[in-house]
Amino acid sequence: MRLVAVVSVKLLGGFEVELGFDDGFVRRIDLDPYLHGPIFQPLRDDPAYFRLVRVDPELRTICWPNGADIDPEVLRYLLTPASWESPS
Numbered sequence: 001m002r003l004v005a006v007v008s009v010k011l012l013g014g015f016e017v018e019l020g021f022d023d024g025f026v027r028r029i030d031l032d033p034y035l036h037g038p039i040f041q042p043l044r045d046d047p048a049y050f051r052l053v054r055v056d057p058e059l060r061t062i063c064w065p066n067g068a069d070i071d072p073e074v075l076r077y078l079l080t081p082a083s084w085e086s087p088s
Contacts, residue, residue: 004076005060009053017053019062021076031070034081039068 008020015032063069
């Protein structure tokens with residue numbers, strides 16, 4: 001699995017987006033399951049705030065003005081975010 005970058009994001013409705021990756025892959029994904037924790041609460045509570053999603057060129061993934069972001073490898077390969085994993 002190689003490291004990837006998100007290069008584009010298109011809003012589709014609800015929490016669904018279409019993401020373009022630097023390897024040419026395009027994925028439609030419902031972000032609802034990924035929006036856990038306090039940093040994502042404003043996105044869940046306010047659809048207008050969710051729509052402020054953008055691609056951050058330094059982070060190479062999608063982000064929001066409050067600093068929320070989702071790892072690009074999680075999005076590309078549909079991995080389980082580290083925040084969901086229980087400590088051993």
